[in-house]
Amino acid sequence: MNWGSFLTTQLPTLVVVIVGVPAVIVGYIVAGEFLVRRLPDAARPSVRPWLWVGPALFFVAAFLVVPAILTAKASLETSKGDFTGLTNYARQLGDFPSGGAWIAIRNNVYWLVLYTLFVLAFGLILAVLFDRVRYESLVKSLIFMPMAISSVALGVIWKFMYWYQPPGQIQTGTVNAILTGLLRTDPRIWIQDPKVNNFAIIGAAVWGITGFAMVILSAALKGIPADLLEAARVDGAGELTVFRRVIFPLMMPTVVVVGTTLVIFALKAFDVVYVMTGGNYDTDVLANRMYKLLYFSGNTGGAAAVAMILLAAVIPVLIFNLRQFRAVEARR
Amino acid sequence: MASVTYDHVVKRYTADVTVVKDFNVEIQDKEFMVLVGPSGCGKSTALRMLAGLEGITEGEIRIGERKINDVAAKDRDIAMVFQSYALYPHMSVYDNMAFPLQMRHMPKAEIDTRVKNASRILGLDDFLQRKPRALSGGQRQRVALGRAIVRDPQVFLLDEPLSNLDAKLRGQTRIELQKLHRDLETTFIYVTHDQVEAMTMGDRIALMYDGVLQQVGTPSEIYDHPANLFVAGFIGSPSMNFVPVTTSNGTAKGSTFEVKLPKPIGEKKGTLGFRPEALTDRAVEGGSTLEMKVDVVERLGSDQYLYGQVGGDQVTARVDPRMKVASGDEVRLGLDIRSIHVFDAETDKALL
Ligand SMILES: Nc1ncnc2c1ncn2[C@@H]1O[C@H](COP(=O)(O)OP(=O)(O)O)[C@@H](O)[C@H]1O
Ligand SMILES: [Mg+2]
Numbered sequence: 001m002n003w004g005s006f007l008t009t010q011l012p013t014l015v016v017v018i019v020g021v022p023a024v025i026v027g028y029i030v031a032g033e034f035l036v037r038r039l040p041d042a043a044r045p046s047v048r049p050w051l052w053v054g055p056a057l058f059f060v061a062a063f064l065v066v067p068a069i070l071t072a073k074a075s076l077e078t079s080k081g082d083f084t085g086l087t088n089y090a091r092q093l094g095d096f097p098s099g100g101a102w103i104a105i106r107n108n109v110y111w112l113v114l115y116t117l118f119v120l121a122f123g124l125i126l127a128v129l130f131d132r133v134r135y136e137s138l139v140k141s142l143i144f145m146p147m148a149i150s151s152v153a154l155g156v157i158w159k160f161m162y163w164y165q166p167p168g169q170i171q172t173g174t175v176n177a178i179l180t181g182l183l184r185t186d187p188r189i190w191i192q193d194p195k196v197n198n199f200a201i202i203g204a205a206v207w208g209i210t211g212f213a214m215v216i217l218s219a220a221l222k223g224i225p226a227d228l229l230e231a232a233r234v235d236g237a238g239e240l241t242v243f244r245r246v247i248f249p250l251m252m253p254t255v256v257v258v259g260t261t262l263v264i265f266a267l268k269a270f271d272v273v274y275v276m277t278g279g280n281y282d283t284d285v286l287a288n289r290m291y292k293l294l295y296f297s298g299n300t301g302g303a304a305a306v307a308m309i310l311l312a313a314v315i316p317v318l319i320f321n322l323r324q325f326r327a328v329e330a331r332r
Numbered sequence: 333m334a335s336v337t338y339d340h341v342v343k344r345y346t347a348d349v350t351v352v353k354d355f356n357v358e359i360q361d362k363e364f365m366v367l368v369g370p371s372g373c374g375k376s377t378a379l380r381m382l383a384g385l386e387g388i389t390e391g392e393i394r395i396g397e398r399k400i401n402d403v404a405a406k407d408r409d410i411a412m413v414f415q416s417y418a419l420y421p422h423m424s425v426y427d428n429m430a431f432p433l434q435m436r437h438m439p440k441a442e443i444d445t446r447v448k449n450a451s452r453i454l455g456l457d458d459f460l461q462r463k464p465r466a467l468s469g470g471q472r473q474r475v476a477l478g479r480a481i482v483r484d485p486q487v488f489l490l491d492e493p494l495s496n497l498d499a500k501l502r503g504q505t506r507i508e509l510q511k512l513h514r515d516l517e518t519t520f521i522y523v524t525h526d527q528v529e530a531m532t533m534g535d536r537i538a539l540m541y542d543g544v545l546q547q548v549g550t551p552s553e554i555y556d557h558p559a560n561l562f563v564a565g566f567i568g569s570p571s572m573n574f575v576p577v578t579t580s581n582g583t584a585k586g587s588t589f590e591v592k593l594p595k596p597i598g599e600k601k602g603t604l605g606f607r608p609e610a611l612t613d614r615a616v617e618g619g620s621t622l623e624m625k626v627d628v629v630e631r632l633g634s635d636q637y638l639y640g641q642v643g644g645d646q647v648t649a650r651v652d653p654r655m656k657v658a659s660g661d662e663v664r665l666g667l668d669i670r671s672i673h674v675f676d677a678e679t680d681k682a683l684l
Contacts, residue, residue, distance in 0.1 A: 250422060
C-alpha cells in the first residue's frame with residue numbers, strides 16, 4: 001500500500017463511512033419524523049414505533065429471514081439447483097446410528113446435556129461461593145477472563161493442554177503432566193481417542209463460558225434482598241437450606257434463561273471443534289458438518305439440510321427463552 | 333421465654349467506626365422493651381447482634397443464662413420481624429408461616445394447626461394461598477408477624493415493623509402488638525425511631541444516641557426524669573423548651589426572667605428545660621411566671637399551642653384551649669416548678 005492508493009481509494013471510503021452513514025441515519029429520522037407529524041394525531045402513536053424499529057427490521061430481514069428462506073429452498077435441491085424433494089434430508093438422517101449426520105447429532109446431544117449442565121453448575125457454585133469471599137471482584141474477573149479469549153485461541157490453548165506424548169517421555173501437555181506427575185497414571189490420548197475426546201472438547205468449551213454464566217447468576221444472586229436470607233437464618237435454616245429453599249428458587253428464572261442460552265450455544269457449537277479436531281475422530285457436530293459439506297464437498301443441498309435440522313432444533317428453545325425472559329422482566 | 337442481657341457490648345466495623353459503644357441492658361423475661369433513638373444511632377445493630385446477624389466485637393449477650401456470642405443465628409431460637417417484612421416472595425402466605433416450623437422438623441399436622449391458629453389471630457385466613465406480592469402492605473406486615481408468632485420463640489425481635497404502614501394502620505397495629513405481647517407472654521424487643529411508639533408500647537424504654545445508651549426506664553421515668561439534655565429533647569412532642577440560664581442557690585436566671593428551683597444548685601451555667609404543658613395561663617402556686625411574646629397560635633380543639641419568645645429564646649406552650657390569645661399578644665404564663673429540669677451546660681447531664 002502507498003499514499004497514492006490511500007488518497008484515491010481508501011480516503012473517500014473513510015469519508016463516506018464517517019460522514020455518509022450518520023447523514024443517512026439523520027436523514028431517515030428527520031424525514032420519517034416529518035412524515036409522521038403529518039399524520040392525524042390518533043394514528044401517530046401506532047406509526048412512530050415502526051419508524052424507529054424499521055431499520056432494525058430491514059436488516060433482520062435482509063440478513064436473516066431472506067437467507068433462511070433461501071437455505072430452506074436449497075435444502076430441497078441438488079447442488080445444481082434441481083428440485084429433489086427430501087433426498088438431502090434422507091441422506092443426512094439415513095443409516096442410523098453411525099451414517100449421515102448421526103455422529104454429529106449424537107455429539108450435539110452430548111454438548112446439549114453436558115455443556116449446559118456443567119456450565120450451569122459451575123456458574124452457580126462459583127457465583128454463590130464468590131459472593132462470600134473478600135476479593136470478590138478480583139476472583140470473578142479471573143474466572144471471567146476466558147470470555148475475553150477468542151474461541152480459536154481457546155481451542156489452540158486446550159490442544160496444548162491435552163497434548164500427548166507416549167508413556168515414559170516428558171509430558172508437555174498440562175493435563176497429561178498432571179496425570180503422570182501427580183497421579184502416577186498413564187497419559188491419555190485426549191483428542192484422538194473417541195472414548196474421551198468429546199468430553200475433553202466440551203470441557204475446554206465449559207472452561208471458556210463458565211465466566212459468562214457466573215456473572216449473570218451472580219447478578220441475580222445480588223438481586224436477592226439480604227434480609228430474606230437473614231430472615232431464613234433467624235427462622236432456623238442452615239446455609240444449605242437457605243440456598244435450597246430461598247436462594248435457588250429466587251434465582252430459578254435466571255437459571256432458566258442462562259440454561260436455554262447455553263442450550264442454543266451447544267446446538268451452535270462449532271469453533272472449538274473446528275480448531276481442536278476439525279470434526280475428526282468422531283467429534284463432529286452439526287455446525288461443523290454443515291461447514292464441511294458446503295466448503296469441502298460442495299454439497300450445498302446437504303449443508304442446507306443440516307442447517308435446517310439445526311434451525312428446527314434451535315427454534316423451540318429460542319421461543320421458550322424469549323417467553324421466559326419476558327416473564328422475568330414482567331416480575332420486576 | 334427468657335431474659336436478655338447485654339453485657340458491655342461493643343460493635344466496631346473498623347478501627348474508627350464504632351456503632352454500638354459499651355451497651356449494657358438487662359431485659360426481663362416477658363418484658364416489652366423498646367429500643368428507641370434517632371435514625372443511625374445503632375438500634376438495629378444492637379438488635380441484629382442479638383439475632384446473630386452481626387458479630388459481637390466485644391462483651392457478651394446472654395439469653396437467659398446462656399451466652400450466645402458464638403451460637404449461630406439459626407440456633408438462637410429467636411423470631412424477628414424485619415422492617416421490610418422480608419417475606420419469601422416465592423412462597424404462599426401459608427408456606428411463609430410454615431417455614432420456621434419446617435426448619436424445626438415439626439410434624440405436618442402440628443404445623444398446620446399452628447399456622448391456622450396464627451392466621452386466625454391475625455385475620456389472614458382468606459389469604460393463605462396467596463403470594464406476598466398479591467397482598468397489601470398491612471397484610472404483608474401481618475404475615476411477617478405470623479411467621480414470628482407461630483414459633484413460640486424465646487425472644488421476639490421487631491425492627492421498626494410499623495414504619496411502612498400508613499398512620500391509621502400504624503395506630504391499630506400498635507394496639508394489636510400490645511395485645512399480642514400480653515397473649516404470647518414472651519419477651520419483646522422492639523426497635524423504633526418514633527418516640528410516640530416507644531412511649532405508648534414499652535414496659536420500659538432504652539434510649540440510644542450515637543451508639544451510646546442514654547437512659548433505661550419506664551416511659552414515665554424517662555418522660556418525667558430525663559437523664560440528660562438529649563433524652564429530654566427526644567421524648568415528648570412538641571419537645572421540651574430549653575433556655576440557657578445561670579443558677580445560683582435556689583434560682584435560675586434567664587435573660588429576662590428568674591425561676592425558683594425546687595432544690596438549690598450551686599453557681600453554674602446550665603440549660604433550663606420545661607415541657608410545653610408545664611406552662612399555664614394562670615400563675616401556679618409557689619411557681620414562677622414568664623412573659624411570652626406570642627408569634628403563632630395553633631388551636632387543635634383539645635389543646636392550644638402558643639409558639640413565641642421569652643426573652644430571646646424560642647418557647648412553646650400548651651395551654652387551655654379556652655384561653656383567649658392572638659398572635660402578637662404579650663401574655664404572662666405560670667410555670668410549674670415541679671416539672672422543670674436543669675441540665676449542666678458542659679456535660680448535658682440533669683442536675684435536678
Ligand atoms: N457494614 C457496616 N459498615 C460500617 N458502618 C455500618 C455498617 N452497617 C451499619 N453501619 C453504620 O452503623 C450505624 C448504625 O446503624 P443502624 O444500627 O442500622 O442504625 P439504626 O437502626 O439506629 O437506624 C449507622 O451510622 C450506619 O451507617
Ligand atoms: Mg434501623
